[in-house]
Amino acid sequence: MKGVIFTEFLGMVADRFSENMVDDIIEASDLPSGGAYTSVGVYDHAEIVLLVDALSTRTGAPVPDLVKAFGHHLFGRLSVLHPEFVCGIDDALDFLERVDKVIHVEVLKLYPDAMLPRFDTTRDGDRLQMIYRSPRGMEDLAEGLIKGCLGHFAQELRMERHKRPDGSTEFNLERLA
Ligand code: HEM
Known part of the structure; x- marks a missing residue:
């Protein structure tokens, strides 16, 4: 790591x-x-x-609370250390949709030895589903990062999190009216 x-x-x-x-x-x-x-x-x-x-x-x-709080904090820090990723985006769902295919791809160019998770995302208007997979099982960190992202863009969204039978974790986000 x-x-x-x-x-x-x-x-x-x-x-x-x-x-x-x-x-x-x-x-x-x-x-x-x-x-x-x-x-x-x-x-x-x-x-x-x-x-x-x-x-x-x-x-x-509790450990999960500390990890989530760290994820929240980490998003703020990453957005300061790497403003290029947040710059020009003003919506949390648009940002989160880019994490796997754009942001972490760029992260891997900056840090070739980074070990990154996979997110399969499905966007449907005001809804975004992110399926998290990682051998490191850091879904609490992912939740904290997502919450940090919502805080950064000052948006209130409904978030649900479920464990899937294959061990992955889905996050379902929905924009509130
Ligand atoms: C400015 C935006 C972001 C940057 C620059 C960034 C960069 C990074 C870096 C450098 C790591 C460490 C890799 C390693 O340990 O070798 C990492 C890990 C991780 N990132 Fe991102 N990230 C960003 C946003 C996000 C967001 C919004 C999420 C959640 C949706 C996320 C989810 C994760 C998770 C869960 C890990 C831990 C590794 C794992 O789960 O296997 N990242 N990211």
């Missing part, structure tokens, strides 16, 4: 909790990398799971 995900996660922990909390969770997680992340490095995806678990133990907040 790209280092940018780790650096942004620890940045969020420093902002919302403290620098001491960052040091604490790194120390408690016994990480193969030692926790010295750079945004361009690549690290084992299991390390983010250890860090979130350690944060959950210390704060009492």
Whole structure:
């Protein structure tokens, strides 16, 4: 997993909790990398799971809530780090429809070693269905990113999330009148 995900996660922990909390969770997680992340490095995806678990133990907040909150925060950060992807788009559904076929394709050019999920999308006017597939199973992160996107475009949409029999997760979004 790209280092940018780790650096942004620890940045969020420093902002919302403290620098001491960052040091604490790194120390408690016994990480193969030692926790010295750079945004361009690549690290084992299991390390983010250890860090979130350690944060959950210390704060009492459930892991899924922390991951969703991180996804929300991460969208804001990615849109600042990569304004070219949000620039010229003023609608959340139009943006989300582009994540798989345009945005993550460009991300892969910038970071050839990125491990990205797959989204199969179906658009029908004010509705968008996104089917998420990833061997890393980060559907809580996807939910947080989608919510961060809705916040960014200041749009209120109805969102439903269901697990599918094949293990993928569908997100159904519908624009409210
Ligand atoms: C400015 C827009 C975006 C940029 C620049 C971006 C970039 C990235 C990058 C660099 C990674 C890390 C890849 C790795 O770990 O090696 C990533 C992962 C991921 N992205 Fe995006 N992304 C964007 C928007 C979104 C949105 C809106 C969603 C949700 C619909 C999304 C869903 C995900 C998920 C769930 C992962 C975790 C990897 C996995 O699930 O397997 N991304 N993205």
